[in-house]
Amino acid sequence: MSAHAANHDYHLVDPSPWPIVGSIGAFLLAVGAVAYMTAGGLFAEGPLAFFYGDGVEGDARGTSMGMMIGFAIVIWTMFGWWGDMIKESNAGLHTPVVDLGMRYGMILFIASEVMFFVAWFWSFFEYAIFHEVRLDPGMAMFPPTGVETFDPWHIPLMNTLVLLLSGTTVTWAHHALQHDDRKGAKLGLLVTVILGVCFTALQGVEYAEAGFEFALADGGNIYGSTFYMATGFHGAHVIIGTIFLFICLLRLQFGGMSAKKHFGLEAAAWYWHFVDVVWLFLFSFVYVIYQG
Amino acid sequence: MSADSATHDDHTPSLWDWKRWVYSTNHKDIGTMYLIFAIFAGVIGGAMSGMIRLELAEPGLQVFNDSFKLFGMLEMGDSHNYNVMVTMHGLIMIFFMVMPAMIGGFGNWFVPLQIGAPDMAFPRMNNISFWLLPAAFGLAFMSMFVGGPAGGEGFGGGWVLYPPLSGLTGHPGPAMDLLILSLHLAGISSILGAINFITTIFNMRAPGMTMHKMPLFVWSILVTVFLLLLSLPVLAGALTMLLTDRNFGTSFFEPAGGGDPIMFQHLFWFFGHPEVYILILPGFGIISHIVSTFSKKPVFGYLGMAYAMVSIGVIGFLVWAHHMYTVGMPVDLKAYFVAATMVIAVPTGIKIFSWIATMWGGSITYRTPMMWAIGFIFLFTVGGVTGVVLANAGVDAALHDTYYVVAHFHYVLSLGAVFAIFAGWYFWFEKIFGVKYNSLLARLQFLFFFVGANVIFFPQHFLGLNGMQRRVPDYADGFANWNEISSWGYAIMGVGMIIFFLILIEAMMSRRKGEANPWGEGATTLEWTLSSPPPFHQFSTLPKIK
Numbered sequence: 001m002s003a004h005a006a007n008h009d010y011h012l013v014d015p016s017p018w019p020i021v022g023s024i025g026a027f028l029l030a031v032g033a034v035a036y037m038t039a040g041g042l043f044a045e046g047p048l049a050f051f052y053g054d055g056v057e058g059d060a061r062g063t064s065m066g067m068m069i070g071f072a073i074v075i076w077t078m079f080g081w082w083g084d085m086i087k088e089s090n091a092g093l094h095t096p097v098v099d100l101g102m103r104y105g106m107i108l109f110i111a112s113e114v115m116f117f118v119a120w121f122w123s124f125f126e127y128a129i130f131h132e133v134r135l136d137p138g139m140a141m142f143p144p145t146g147v148e149t150f151d152p153w154h155i156p157l158m159n160t161l162v163l164l165l166s167g168t169t170v171t172w173a174h175h176a177l178q179h180d181d182r183k184g185a186k187l188g189l190l191v192t193v194i195l196g197v198c199f200t201a202l203q204g205v206e207y208a209e210a211g212f213e214f215a216l217a218d219g220g221n222i223y224g225s226t227f228y229m230a231t232g233f234h235g236a237h238v239i240i241g242t243i244f245l246f247i248c249l250l251r252l253q254f255g256g257m258s259a260k261k262h263f264g265l266e267a268a269a270w271y272w273h274f275v276d277v278v279w280l281f282l283f284s285f286v287y288v289i290y291q292g
Numbered sequence: 293m294s295a296d297s298a299t300h301d302d303h304t305p306s307l308w309d310w311k312r313w314v315y316s317t318n319h320k321d322i323g324t325m326y327l328i329f330a331i332f333a334g335v336i337g338g339a340m341s342g343m344i345r346l347e348l349a350e351p352g353l354q355v356f357n358d359s360f361k362l363f364g365m366l367e368m369g370d371s372h373n374y375n376v377m378v379t380m381h382g383l384i385m386i387f388f389m390v391m392p393a394m395i396g397g398f399g400n401w402f403v404p405l406q407i408g409a410p411d412m413a414f415p416r417m418n419n420i421s422f423w424l425l426p427a428a429f430g431l432a433f434m435s436m437f438v439g440g441p442a443g444g445e446g447f448g449g450g451w452v453l454y455p456p457l458s459g460l461t462g463h464p465g466p467a468m469d470l471l472i473l474s475l476h477l478a479g480i481s482s483i484l485g486a487i488n489f490i491t492t493i494f495n496m497r498a499p500g501m502t503m504h505k506m507p508l509f510v511w512s513i514l515v516t517v518f519l520l521l522l523s524l525p526v527l528a529g530a531l532t533m534l535l536t537d538r539n540f541g542t543s544f545f546e547p548a549g550g551g552d553p554i555m556f557q558h559l560f561w562f563f564g565h566p567e568v569y570i571l572i573l574p575g576f577g578i579i580s581h582i583v584s585t586f587s588k589k590p591v592f593g594y595l596g597m598a599y600a601m602v603s604i605g606v607i608g609f610l611v612w613a614h615h616m617y618t619v620g621m622p623v624d625l626k627a628y629f630v631a632a633t634m635v636i637a638v639p640t641g642i643k644i645f646s647w648i649a650t651m652w653g654g655s656i657t658y659r660t661p662m663m664w665a666i667g668f669i670f671l672f673t674v675g676g677v678t679g680v681v682l683a684n685a686g687v688d689a690a691l692h693d694t695y696y697v698v699a700h701f702h703y704v705l706s707l708g709a710v711f712a713i714f715a716g717w718y719f720w721f722e723k724i725f726g727v728k729y730n731s732l733l734a735r736l737q738f739l740f741f742f743v744g745a746n747v748i749f750f751p752q753h754f755l756g757l758n759g760m761q762r763r764v765p766d767y768a769d770g771f772a773n774w775n776e777i778s779s780w781g782y783a784i785m786g787v788g789m790i791i792f793f794l795i796l797i798e799a800m801m802s803r804r805k806g807e808a809n810p811w812g813e814g815a816t817t818l819e820w821t822l823s824s825p826p827p828f829h830q831f832s833t834l835p836k837i838k
Contacts, residue, residue, distance in 0.1 A: 015312070015317050126555050221543055
């Protein structure tokens, strides 16, 4: 320790390559996504022509290569960055005040996620409540004519129970870890992850059996748009949450986290409860109240 | 603390060490990068407004036609390209100039300094907030050179991105998709920044600094980043809907599938209205400090000033549809939005009057930042009262989408936010760079800016009242005189911009050593207790606030 050593508990992070690497990945991901979506509309000629579709004029999609490279870099960044955080935590740099900061950070991140879902619910309610002003008579009711909605008391109810149950099992895992029962914590997390996978699988079954389409060209309409995008983004969050919990399980398995310090697990649990609450809103409004 | 991080606390890395900047986890270095990025983007956005003023200098199509070449080489294309210029000027100035300068630049530099913290709460995340901006800017810049509408390049639908113009019917090419993803990245950058600032302000205030003792600039950033945190995700949702409508066949804004383009406007302005407060609120904070410093008095009504910003932020979420009076909404709804919008004039008035009351009876010195600050108060007030005019749905039916609106928002932004940025720049220049600027040149720049900006934008009120439309490159001959004057105003402001760069070069070459506190007893916040520039890591021992 030098004379200038810090006399406070904050964590002054060492310089890190991950922000710039992640930004480059995000840039490539975005350019690659546009090249993919617009089927060679981007860089059809010139030095970047390799982004051009798989070579067939009129293909619906271009090459996904750029997107894959960008995505791989983003994933690499996540492993590197969060791996560094685990190392820093193990080095004792996450003092109580730093730990509190991460709690603020996670709560605020979830708050922004809530606002993201507000956009999708807003869209859903706009079309659900103010449907009578639609020009097309088929759309002047909600759900629109010809849309066969799900019976909420079959798979959707099942999914509600699966998620609610998983909310209890993640709490079980958390309490077990607090009492230094690592075996119980691992078991609780394992059950939670399995329930998460079950939810995703059931949602997949439901999508396959849906009585309405997604895309306009396939005969879809605003119901399919709002339904699939709202439940789809929820589903994506379930998958992310499942991965988050699975990583916590791996960390427990390899000796990480302790009865006193396990904010990663708590953050995953908070995230999981957030996903759960979004589902309750989806279930209440999209499935039950506005069923056909 | 590990030996590794103790050594890096010790010395300041060399300015020429590229890793110092690219891998930075230092709030001051990141703030400096933000400021440089904002200058860079501001020059590009400002050049675009030059193209706009050149075209509008006289009736007809002079610049944006197939035969004109700028400087004999640069083809400007047809009138679609004029709209691309207007669109990109708006987006660049908002997302890549004002926000990076105010929040990224001054926020990063002075929030930790003013609350007595050694750095931001998440120093590494701070850096990705910055580095996502060049990525986003790159995507936006690329969008200008790839297919937009049939036969054209770039997106020309205005910064508001309304469908169907931003949908497949209006712009089938990939330009719009690039722009959507650009705004996604800029949005992620701002959300991460917002999380960082809120955590820093809540968790890292020096011992004794309660919320009610926090400097007003910190309050202004706190309110601003809350607006960012809660409004940007809604924009992200709207942009994603646009993206899936364009590429995956959804019907959110597609009437054929029961969707409604007006829905986009609601989602956009639910973000967009808080966004305009995001642009101006940090300026309020900067101005409060400057007015108080150069009046040698504490700010009049400190708590009122803080809670005025909080209430502007809260009410800012409840007024979005006043941007949409002409879409055919019910009259009751218009009445609500008129009333709610008028309410915002109350806290805004509190701020204006409190600044004046701060000066009242003070020992005022007209140093350079004070001139910019007083310029701000005057010009922002002009923009504020035209805002009250536009808040009326009945009046807006006539003024919607005219140059009156353009004049209004440039008075609050180009003359409000930008003057606040320059006020802050000359207030903190010495602190940031450790050298003094030439204050005579800086006053000259202020003179050119003040005159120039007023000559550009004041006539636009008359043009708008006479019915001149926004976003059209040509106009009736009757509008010619005021347009010509407006374009001359641009030339005056352009001279001011040249002086700005002369000031930078002059300060860099003469290297007059900066003082810790050049402003004397009026400057009471913590950044003035440190050297100029401050040590690489300040407050190793936290300051105690009585």
